Amino acid sequence: MQPRSNPLCTPLFVAAWLMLAVAQARAAVHPNAAAIASQGNGRGALACAACHGTDGGGQAAAGFPRLAGLNAGYLQRRLDDIASGERGAAVMKPIAARLSEDERKALAAYYSKMSVAAAPAPTASAAGNARGEWLATRGDWSRQVPGCVQCHGPRGVGVGAYFPPLAGQPAQYLAGQMRAFKESGRRNDPLGMMRHIASSLDDKDIDAVTAWFAAQPVEPERNEP
Ligand code: HEC
Ligand code: HEC
Incomplete structure (x- = not known):
C-alpha cells in the first residue's frame, strides 16, 4: 500500500505559507508612509494628500496645515495627541486614531523629510498689520x-x-x-x-x-x- 502524503507538506502549501510569512513580516516592520499619504491605509485612515496636499504644503483656503518640513518629533507627538484625544481636532481625530503607532511614526518621518520649497508662497500680506x-x-x-x-x-x-x-x-x-x-x-x-x-x-x-x-x-x- 502507498504511504499517504501529509497534505501539510505538499510543495504548494509550503510555498504559500512562506509567501504569507514574508508578507506579514514586511507589513509589520515597515509601514509604507508614501502609500498611506497618497491612498490611505485601508483601515479608515484617509489619504493625507487629499487635505494636506500631495506636496505636504497644506491648503490655505480650507485651513489645512502644512506638514512638509516640520520636525519629525513634533509631528509624531501631534499625531499621538490627536489620536488620544488630548488635542481636540474633529476632522483629524478619526484619521489619527486609525493609524497604528508605527504608521504615525513613519508618516512623521516621511513628512519631516519633505521639502518646504514646495510650500505655496503666502497669499496674505503683512503690510498694514x-x-x-x-x-x-x-x-x-x-x-x-x-x-x-x-x-x-x-x-x-x-x-x-x-x-x-x-x-x-x-x-x-x-x-x-x-x-x-x-x-x-x-x-x-x-x-x-x-x-x-x-x-x-x-x-x-x-x-x-x-x-x-x-x-x-x-x-x-x-x-x-
Ligand atoms: C479630511 C481632511 C484631512 C485628512 C485626510 C488628513 N488630515 Fe491631518 N489635519 C486636518 C485638519 C483639519 C487639521 C487641523 C486639526 C486641528 O484643528 O487641530 C489637521 C492636522 C494635522 C496634524 C497636526 C499639524 C500641526 O501642525 O500640529 C498632523 C500631524 C496631521 N494632520 C497629519 C495627517 C496625516 C499623517 C494624514 C494621513 C494619514 C492626515 N493628516 C490626513 C485634515 C486632514
Ligand atoms: C513661552 C513660549 C511660547 C510663546 C511666547 C508663544 N508660544 Fe505658541 N506655542 C508654544 C508651544 C510650546 C507650542 C506647542 C504646544 C504643543 O506642544 O502642542 C505652541 C503652539 C502654538 C500654536 C499651535 C501651532 C500648531 O501648528 O499646532 C499656535 C497657533 C501658537 N503657538 C501661536 C502663538 C502666538 C500667536 C504667540 C504670541 C502671541 C505664541 N504662540 C507665543 C510656546 C510659545
Whole structure:
C-alpha cells in the first residue's frame, strides 16, 4: 500500500505559507508612509494628500496645515495627541486614531523629510498689520504676553520638536488653534504656555497676530550649530 502524503507538506502549501510569512513580516516592520499619504491605509485612515496636499504644503483656503518640513518629533507627538484625544481636532481625530503607532511614526518621518520649497508662497500680506507685527515680535507685557518669536523662532520658523512653525500656516488654522487653547479644546501644551498666552489675547489680537504669521514666508528650519 502507498504511504499517504501529509497534505501539510505538499510543495504548494509550503510555498504559500512562506509567501504569507514574508508578507506579514514586511507589513509589520515597515509601514509604507508614501502609500498611506497618497491612498490611505485601508483601515479608515484617509489619504493625507487629499487635505494636506500631495506636496505636504497644506491648503490655505480650507485651513489645512502644512506638514512638509516640520520636525519629525513634533509631528509624531501631534499625531499621538490627536489620536488620544488630548488635542481636540474633529476632522483629524478619526484619521489619527486609525493609524497604528508605527504608521504615525513613519508618516512623521516621511513628512519631516519633505521639502518646504514646495510650500505655496503666502497669499496674505503683512503690510498694514502693525498690531500683529508688534505682538509677534514684542508681545504685550501689560498682559504678560511675550513676543511669539521668542519661542517660535525668527518670523515663526519653528524651533525643534517643541515650538512649531507658524510662518506661512493658514491664518484660519492658526487662529483656530489659539481659540482651542483659549477655550480649553487643546490642553497638550507644556506648562500651559499657550493656554496662558491665548487666554490673555482678545479676538482682535488673535486675528491680527495670526494674520501676520500667515503672511511670513516659509523657510526650512535650521539645525542647531
Ligand atoms: C479630511 C481632511 C484631512 C485628512 C485626510 C488628513 N488630515 Fe491631518 N489635519 C486636518 C485638519 C483639519 C487639521 C487641523 C486639526 C486641528 O484643528 O487641530 C489637521 C492636522 C494635522 C496634524 C497636526 C499639524 C500641526 O501642525 O500640529 C498632523 C500631524 C496631521 N494632520 C497629519 C495627517 C496625516 C499623517 C494624514 C494621513 C494619514 C492626515 N493628516 C490626513 C485634515 C486632514
Ligand atoms: C513661552 C513660549 C511660547 C510663546 C511666547 C508663544 N508660544 Fe505658541 N506655542 C508654544 C508651544 C510650546 C507650542 C506647542 C504646544 C504643543 O506642544 O502642542 C505652541 C503652539 C502654538 C500654536 C499651535 C501651532 C500648531 O501648528 O499646532 C499656535 C497657533 C501658537 N503657538 C501661536 C502663538 C502666538 C500667536 C504667540 C504670541 C502671541 C505664541 N504662540 C507665543 C510656546 C510659545
